[in-house]
Amino acid sequence: MRYAVIGGGPAGLYFALLAKKANPADEVLVVERNPPNATFGWGVVFSEETLGALRDADYETYTEIGESFARWNAIDIYYRDTKIRSRGHVFTGISRKVLLNILQRRCQALGVRVEFEREIRDLREVEGADLVIGADGINGLVRRAYAEAFKPQIAVHPTKYVWFGGDLPLDAFTFIFRRNDDGLFQVHAYPFDAHTCTFIVECPEDAWRRAGLESASEAESIAYCETLFQPELRGRRLMSNRSLWINFATLRQESWHHGNIVLLGDAAHTAHFSIGSGTKLAMEDSIALVDALRRRQDLDAAVNDYEMERQPVVERFQEAALESSSYFEHVARYAHFDPRQFAFNLLTRSRRITYINLTQRDPELVRTVDAWFAATAQGSPDGALRLSPPPMFAPFRIGDVTLPNRVAIAAGADLETAARTGAGLIITDFVSVTEDGRITPETPVFDRARQHAMRGAVERVHQAGSQLALQLGHAGRRGSMRPRSQGVDRPLKQGGWRLIAASPIAFTPHAALPREMTRRDMTHIATVFAAAARAAAGCGFDAVELNFAHGYLLAGFISPLTNRRTDDYGGLLENRMRFPLEVLDAVRETWERPLLVRISASDWMPGGLELDEAVGVAALLKAHGCDLVHPVMGQTVWESRPDYRRLFGVPASDRIRNEAGIPTLASGNITTADDVNTILAAGRADLCRLDLP
Amino acid sequence: MNIGLGLPTTTAGVSGELLIDWAKRADAGPFTSVGVLDRIAYQNYEPFTALAAAAAVTRRVRLATMIVIAPLRNTAILAKQAASLDAISAGRLTLGLAVGARGEDYEVAQVESRGRGRRFAEQLETIRDIWEEGKIGPTPSGTGPRLLVGGSSGEALARMARYSDGYMHGGGPPRAFGGAVAKALAAWSDLGRPGRPVLWGMGYFALGDGTAEPGAEYLRHYYAFTGSFADKIAAGNLTSPGAIADFIRGYEDAGCDELVLFPTVCRLDQVDRLAEVIH
Numbered sequence: 001m002r003y004a005v006i007g008g009g010p011a012g013l014y015f016a017l018l019a020k021k022a023n024p025a026d027e028v029l030v031v032e033r034n035p036p037n038a039t040f041g042w043g044v045v046f047s048e049e050t051l052g053a054l055r056d057a058d059y060e061t062y063t064e065i066g067e068s069f070a071r072w073n074a075i076d077i078y079y080r081d082t083k084i085r086s087r088g089h090v091f092t093g094i095s096r097k098v099l100l101n102i103l104q105r106r107c108q109a110l111g112v113r114v115e116f117e118r119e120i121r122d123l124r125e126v127e128g129a130d131l132v133i134g135a136d137g138i139n140g141l142v143r144r145a146y147a148e149a150f151k152p153q154i155a156v157h158p159t160k161y162v163w164f165g166g167d168l169p170l171d172a173f174t175f176i177f178r179r180n181d182d183g184l185f186q187v188h189a190y191p192f193d194a195h196t197c198t199f200i201v202e203c204p205e206d207a208w209r210r211a212g213l214e215s216a217s218e219a220e221s222i223a224y225c226e227t228l229f230q231p232e233l234r235g236r237r238l239m240s241n242r243s244l245w246i247n248f249a250t251l252r253q254e255s256w257h258h259g260n261i262v263l264l265g266d267a268a269h270t271a272h273f274s275i276g277s278g279t280k281l282a283m284e285d286s287i288a289l290v291d292a293l294r295r296r297q298d299l300d301a302a303v304n305d306y307e308m309e310r311q312p313v314v315e316r317f318q319e320a321a322l323e324s325s326s327y328f329e330h331v332a333r334y335a336h337f338d339p340r341q342f343a344f345n346l347l348t349r350s351r352r353i354t355y356i357n358l359t360q361r362d363p364e365l366v367r368t369v370d371a372w373f374a375a376t377a378q379g380s381p382d383g384a385l386r387l388s389p390p391p392m393f394a395p396f397r398i399g400d401v402t403l404p405n406r407v408a409i410a411a412g413a414d415l416e417t418a419a420r421t422g423a424g425l426i427i428t429d430f431v432s433v434t435e436d437g438r439i440t441p442e443t444p445v446f447d448r449a450r451q452h453a454m455r456g457a458v459e460r461v462h463q464a465g466s467q468l469a470l471q472l473g474h475a476g477r478r479g480s481m482r483p484r485s486q487g488v489d490r491p492l493k494q495g496g497w498r499l500i501a502a503s504p505i506a507f508t509p510h511a512a513l514p515r516e517m518t519r520r521d522m523t524h525i526a527t528v529f530a531a532a533a534r535a536a537a538g539c540g541f542d543a544v545e546l547n548f549a550h551g552y553l554l555a556g557f558i559s560p561l562t563n564r565r566t567d568d569y570g571g572l573l574e575n576r577m578r579f580p581l582e583v584l585d586a587v588r589e590t591w592e593r594p595l596l597v598r599i600s601a602s603d604w605m606p607g608g609l610e611l612d613e614a615v616g617v618a619a620l621l622k623a624h625g626c627d628l629v630h631p632v633m634g635q636t637v638w639e640s641r642p643d644y645r646r647l648f649g650v651p652a653s654d655r656i657r658n659e660a661g662i663p664t665l666a667s668g669n670i671t672t673a674d675d676v677n678t679i680l681a682a683g684r685a686d687l688c689r690l691d692l693p
Numbered sequence: 694m695n696i697g698l699g700l701p702t703t704t705a706g707v708s709g710e711l712l713i714d715w716a717k718r719a720d721a722g723p724f725t726s727v728g729v730l731d732r733i734a735y736q737n738y739e740p741f742t743a744l745a746a747a748a749a750v751t752r753r754v755r756l757a758t759m760i761v762i763a764p765l766r767n768t769a770i771l772a773k774q775a776a777s778l779d780a781i782s783a784g785r786l787t788l789g790l791a792v793g794a795r796g797e798d799y800e801v802a803q804v805e806s807r808g809r810g811r812r813f814a815e816q817l818e819t820i821r822d823i824w825e826e827g828k829i830g831p832t833p834s835g836t837g838p839r840l841l842v843g844g845s846s847g848e849a850l851a852r853m854a855r856y857s858d859g860y861m862h863g864g865g866p867p868r869a870f871g872g873a874v875a876k877a878l879a880a881w882s883d884l885g886r887p888g889r890p891v892l893w894g895m896g897y898f899a900l901g902d903g904t905a906e907p908g909a910e911y912l913r914h915y916y917a918f919t920g921s922f923a924d925k926i927a928a929g930n931l932t933s934p935g936a937i938a939d940f941i942r943g944y945e946d947a948g949c950d951e952l953v954l955f956p957t958v959c960r961l962d963q964v965d966r967l968a969e970v971i972h
Contacts, residue, residue: 254920254921255920255921257921300924301924304921304924304925304928305928307921307925308925308928412887413887484885484886484887485887485888486821486836487821487855487856487857487886488854488855488856488884488885488886489818489855490818490821490822490855490856493822493826508818509815509818510815510818510819510822604847632883633883634883635883635884638814639810639811639814639848640848640851641846641847641848642847642848642850642851642880642883643847644847644850644876644877644879644880644883645876646875648879668879668883669875669876669879669883691879691882693878
């Protein structure tokens, strides 16, 4: 068998030596365009797990690598004027140059032919090989030559970053956040030997321009960063090595093989540097490919096996890396956090580490966060007790109401069963303010009989220790449907009623056409909402939640997809919000206790409302006296494009809470206590709606 | 969890006689359903025709389309075919519908593939009304055949939760099924549907000496339109009793209600071999 490896980085060299070792009779050629000692970048990080894989794959290189390693178990977070250290995260790092030298020597010893300073410009130069291995990086020739077969998707990230070296002895993975007049800059630094570290500086593009870094030379960039991070550098220097400001690109490809060509490492996939896994993934690729070649006689079957084994693993890392990079792109949002919460949020950014994982790694830090969270919840941040409940069981004060814990539950048909869950807040099903505002014939109307029945229910919920919110709404164009046991949004064939909406657009192709609301309709609806809120007070409800979401009457005004009005109530967001805010004002006037508003934070539809605008919606609600926003997703229009992934409503809650500055209730496929604790401790919501099976 | 058996309507060289014998044997065996797939531009039997034949020689098993590509069909005729099959089989039809994945099928049927999702949603909105109104008979008892929807996109899951009784998964390892189910349940709850969706899964098998290679060959051919993914599907073919047992356990753990295993070689002994494994 003859192998031609294009690219002499860690992936290519490691593949070459493993393949040669597996079968010394095979011919293995590595072609590298740079000389042996030219290497870009500084250090490389591995986890314990990766080291185990390297040990099993080739003990000789593992021993050498082990001798050159820096090991540490802490993460330092410099934020405002504090430093928080979290322990229990095992990392090892090695200089990229040392790693390459070890691999080069081992290749030589095993009889791999390595040709340096040779650039392959045409794959026909290696056409004698049985298998061509593209290990030449994201911009490499191999990947680009067969882009049609590999079907790449490249996403360029918005922030600017640069790799420096630092002659700074670190004993921790170090994050530094520093704000100056130009903007917020952050550092990702990690040691790779006793004296030197990798020092990556990242910032938003506008900060980079304001700082004049767009046109700065390498020396000027270094000078700028040395000044900015002087307190942490303590007089030490930054070093450049072709250090240019660039944007990270995440590469995904449908396939990593085509004919007798197979891709490894960065040529196959990339994952954002903030989870430090590029070299790790690359070398694991090499191990998997050599294993597959040993296992399978047939080349096709082997490369297919390799891809099947590696793609799911890489996808998981890419998911985590995207979460992580998105955190750093928006970190300014969290700049008001208490350092403890800031640290927790940072450590759980990729969603791979949750409250429970972090408790296993660093129980002391989590205890500190719990204590701070509980004390803050009690209104006395300085009175933290060392023994505190996890965030899920911290009380939550909202207006004159104190919820015993942070869990909300949708009541369903039976309020008392919901109360017996122990959730702090029970939210009723949709209750209509008028007969015509019902969704289905089964939707309760808040009339006298209902108020009377609910008075008893409120008492029993209170006895169970929970608080009860009345969800008030008007179905708008989504009304006159069949009971949901028969399906959702199926129009009633008989016994339906007339519908009103912001604009006359039917909800489904066969649904009734609503009448466009007049000014008089609006006055009437605002009045009935206010009357319902007044009656809610009489029933003893603890909170009222106004449903401005899911395509119902008020949501119909907010979304540009369903509001085509040309009067003062249509057009710009300010106009589209006018009527919902009138309703909110009318309710606020009669209802003094906690007032929640449920909104669709995205229409999940091109041309519809998106998260950016939802932050503006939340800010307006806040200005009009809303106490808490409950963002949900979609259902504005019948054929939207939902995404029901785990915790799908949490990003909206996070943004609204931390950009509009209003408490939020997160919901959307939240199913475990671990999720709840993670979301709360990280400051992504104040309450969580748990979906119990 | 119930276990059903696929009819070999898509494997090459199947005679009508073999198909009918297959259904008879499945009915006599431990299986709770027989399932069929749907293609147009392929050497396979039309699903309703095949299930009608099966209905005539079976008394017990449910008859499942997994799935029928709804947008290729006129809704009224689709509703009538389904109602007829349900009536002929005394209410044994489970109608799985989806948009399908092959552009080729749309081309030969001369149906625009763009906008198929929206048209499918309209079909779902209508089909139960057609059954209930009784204008297009035979009028089914109750609310009509059990209706399930397949597909993996968010839109597909929303359509499933809105209009159907449950979810029909398109195949893959138990972990993929579990992931899809979590999203299906989230869609169901997000749309405010009471209760829970019925969950159906599927897999492929080939049992006995010399069946693994032709089985894989068939899957590569059937899924050729997916490009290199076909190799992965072929590699997932269950070719040993142990692999089938693991697969069944995985699906059961993930909450599957009915798992239908489809043959990849059309030898009648496959029915008995599978029956032996699941007994």
